Amino acid sequence: MQSGFAKSLLSLSILMLFSCGGGSSSGSSTPTPTPTPPTETDIVVTGAISGFGSIYVNGIRFDVSSASIDVDGFNASDDALKLGMMVTVRATQGDDSSVANAEQVIYDDDVQGPIASINEADDGRQKLLTILNVTVVADAISTVFDGISYDTLAIDDLVEVSGFYDNNTIVATRIEKKTNTATSGIEVELKGVVENLDEELFTLAGISVDYTNADLSGVVGEVVSNGVAVEVKGLYDGDKIVATEVEVESLEFENMESFSVEGIISNYASDQSFSLQGILVNAAQAQRQPNNLVLTDGLRIEASGELVDGVLIANEVESYQSDIEVAATISNIDSDSVTLDFITGEITVMTDKRTRFKDDRDSDAVLTLSQLQNGDYVQIKARRNNNTLYASELRLDELDDNVIQAPVESFTAPDNVTVLGITFTTASASFEDRNDQEISQQVFFDNLQAGQVIQVKDEQPADGNADEVELED
Known part of the structure; x- marks a missing residue:
């Protein structure tokens, strides 16, 4: 499917204009400088x-x-x-x-199949799904849901998943509920490396695949081999997949002067050797945003540069790790930012071309900044660059609790905590440790240090008094 495309050059016909000199006895003319055509x-x-x-x-x-x-x-x-x-x-x-x-x-989606199991994280913000032996991370804020919601995910739902690869896990950017139209079996799609091949069967992600009647035109020589990465489409009976099509998965790109890939770092050996979405990256000489960015496994980034012999020689690396979360009603909207009201103060979050907008009240709606209004309740995942917050995801939703998850700036035990400039009183709050186990107010403050990430929840009707305070990793 990844056919090469021809390079195109902009051709311009430039008319050279000459004007006669008015005060020169020689009658010479001076040519107008030739404009440099855009490339x-x-x-x-x-x-x-x-x-x-x-x-x-x-x-x-x-x-x-x-x-x-x-x-x-x-x-x-x-x-x-x-x-x-x-x-x-x-x-x-x-x-x-x-x-x-x-x-x-x-x-091309990453997996389609029925949900076999669901395990929810204790904080209620992520769920681990098992689909055809593939682990999928669904996030309450950053995953886009279509025909289904985070809260309504259920066993046996047939879903299509797209997302970032993090070793053997898919961090979902999109989950769409599908309708099975097959009269026999469930329509599925699965990617992986061929193992245990014989004349009729092979395994993919530990699932048996019967390929005896499959279309193999997408495989070199129409011969399946062990160790080859493939995508299988077929019908699943709960035990094996009867393949209708087997196709080789190829990540080969021609050399490119400008190549950009977004993903989660895996197989990190050094700054000059790690993987993003299966592409080898060398970022040893890359500029970084933020400047103090430390590359490591599990970090979500975008790397841009030149692709040479299958290796991306990055000249720029930018982190989109969104460790800050805020949720409240909007008090002000500008052309490139929203301001949220937190009773004792306000938080302004910038938006840019990378901000993903989603209307959780209507999955079919296309949301833009200009459609938001004062009083709307939004949930935002944000990253900090210097002292400015930039939204990675912004979701419009029904009114819910005011929430901030961010590093502690200051605190006065046992009276209050301050995060992102917002001070919450804590006299009547409940407290939890990093394992979501309830702890006393004294134990919480005894273990609290400035810079630690906490989540503060002010239940509706919000009054500036924390109802729940939780230590985060």
């Missing part, structure tokens, strides 16, 4: 769709009006592109343009 660069970007108009991926706006769009192996219109989908975009961008012209957009 275009071929780019490849892999990341989650964060907005529309046409689409935003990794902070870049792509015009997809002339692009070929491939969704799960089928030609599609731009209406098929949805928030949170992990896509690969091939495009050209002029050095004088803020919009890149997409030539090809490819989306």
Whole structure:
């Protein structure tokens, strides 16, 4: 599916204008300087769709009006592109343009199947799902849900998942509920490495696959081999998958001057050797945002640079790890920010091209900053750059508790704590440790230090008094 695309060069016909000198006896003319034509660069970007108009991926706006769009192996219109989908975009961008012209957009889900188990984290903000032996992390704020919600996820739901790979786990950026149309078995899709191959069966993620009648045209020589990464589509009977199609999964890209990938660091050996979405990255000489960024396994980043022989030589690395969470009603909206009201103060959060907006009250709605109003209740995941907060995700929802999760700035035991400039009284609060076990007020403050991350909840009707305070990792 990843066909190469031809490089295109901007051709300009330039008319050379000459004017006669008015005061020179020689009658010589001076040519007008030739303007330098804008150049275009071929780019490849892999990341989650964060907005529309046409689409935003990794902070870049792509015009997809002339692009070929491939969704799960089928030609599609731009209406098929949805928030949170992990896509690969091939495009050209002029050095004088803020919009890149997409030539090809490819989306391929990471797994589709029935939910076999659900385990919720004690903090209630994440769930671990098992789908065809694949572990999927669903986040109450950062995962986009379609046809289903975080609260309504249930065993046996048939879902399609797109997300970041974190070793053997998928951190979901999008989960969509599907309807099974098969008369026999469940329609599934699974990726993995072929193991235990014989003439009829192989295993993928520990699940048996019967490939005897499968379409193998997507496999080199139509011969399946052990150790090859493939995607299988077929019907699942609860025991094995009867494959209708087996296709090789390829991460091969041609050398590119401009390549960008968003993902979660895995297989970290050093700054010059780690993986993002299966792509090897060397970031030893890269500029970092923030400047004190320390690369390590499990960190969500975007790396940009030149792709050379399959290795991304990054010249810039930016972290999108969103460790700060705020939830409250909006008191003010500007062209690029929202301000939240916390009774004893306000918190302003900037938005940018990478901010993902979602209306949890209507999964089909496309939300933008301009549609928000004062009094709306929003939940925001944010990252801090210097002293400014930038929203990674902003969700519009029904009124709920005021919440801040952030490092403690100061505290006065046992009276109050201050986070993000907001002071909460704690006289009547309940307290929990990092394992979500209830502890006394004295034990909490005895173990509290400035800089520790805590979550403070002020239940509705909010009054500035903390109802729950919890230590976080």
